[in-house]
Amino acid sequence: MRNIDEHTITGAVLESLEGCDDPRLKQILGALVTHLHDFVREVQLTEDEWLQGIRFLTATGQMCSDTRQEFILLSDTLGVSMLTVALNRKQSAAATEATVFGPFHVDDAPRLEQGCDIAAGAPGRPLDVDVVVRSSDGTPLPGAEVDVWQADEEGLYDVQRGPHRRARAVMKTDAEGRLRFRAIVPTAYPVPTDGPVGRMLVASGRHPWRPAHIHFLIKADGHETLTTHLFRDGDPYLDSDVVFGVRRSLVVEMGDTLTHTFVLDRS
Ligand code: BEZ
Numbered sequence: 674m675r676n677i678d679e680h681t682i683t684g685a686v687l688e689s690l691e692g693c694d695d696p697r698l699k700q701i702l703g704a705l706v707t708h709l710h711d712f713v714r715e716v717q718l719t720e721d722e723w724l725q726g727i728r729f730l731t732a733t734g735q736m737c738s739d740t741r742q743e744f745i746l747l748s749d750t751l752g753v754s755m756l757t758v759a760l761n762r763k764q765s766a767a768a769t770e771a772t773v774f775g776p777f778h779v780d781d782a783p784r785l786e787q788g789c790d791i792a793a794g795a796p797g798r799p800l801d802v803d804v805v806v807r808s809s810d811g812t813p814l815p816g817a818e819v820d821v822w823q824a825d826e827e828g829l830y831d832v833q834r835g836p837h838r839r840a841r842a843v844m845k846t847d848a849e850g851r852l853r854f855r856a857i858v859p860t861a862y863p864v865p866t867d868g869p870v871g872r873m874l875v876a877s878g879r880h881p882w883r884p885a886h887i888h889f890l891i892k893a894d895g896h897e898t899l900t901t902h903l904f905r906d907g908d909p910y911l912d913s914d915v916v917f918g919v920r921r922s923l924v925v926e927m928g929d930t931l932t933h934t935f936v937l938d939r940s
């Protein structure tokens with residue numbers, strides 16, 4: 674019989690996975706156990722600290738609801754979400770870069786026409802948006818679906834205020850792959866801080882701010898779906914986004930107007 678101690682326990686847990694007949698699950702669990710054990714050894718985790726960690730994860734789960742996903746926020750603020758995006762969304766050099774999806778997209782955004790005002794009463798300075806969607810070979814993409822969402826001037830998404838949908842819309846590009854609409858100039862806002870992730874940020878001396886941005890989810894036949902943002906140039910948080918989502922190529926001028934070309938790779 675093997676004696677379980679700090680030197681043999683990792684091997685014992687890995688051996689217990691031998692019967693797992695899903696090779697990918699076996700690989701993921703094996704690596705997770707190995708790294709977790711190494712982490713415990715490296716920091717010489719005390720029992721009190723272990724319990725504190727368990728309480729933190731319990732509170733994170735308890736904070737989750739239909740409209741609040743504290744685990745995704747934890748992943749975002751630890752850089753895991755953006756790392757997963759960076760690893761999995763490897764576009765061609767021509768294509769628009771992807772960034773985090775975030776928790777504020779909804780599936781039932783209003784479907785609006787070219788030229789509309791998506792703000793629908795949300796507080797903020799008007800921003801005239803004029804974008805083109807094209808394929809990485811340069812061809813314009815007519816009929817591309819452009820799903821847009823943004824926070825208002827007070828840094829809140831509609832879903833944080835109530836059931837009324839505003840400052841978001843799903844629209845289609847015209848025959849030239851172009852889409853024009855009115856939105857509002859985005860402002861920086863803090864991620865929700867009233868839960869365990871907020872307490873973690875405070876305890877670790879971090880601020881909760883995201884630089885001003887507008888979200889875009891763009892779908893076109895025969896092309897990879899693009900999940901991205903455009904960030905407002907000059908924002909003071911561009912270099913310290915709490916979810917590490919900024920890519921230089923996504924930082925653009927947003928005075929009273931915003932013009933941009935999105936480029937999608939063929940699938
Ligand atoms: C957002 O941009 O909407 C967002 C992304 C990650 C965490 C919180 C908010």
Ligand code: FE
Pocket residue numbers: 775777824883886888
């Ligand atoms: Fe956002």
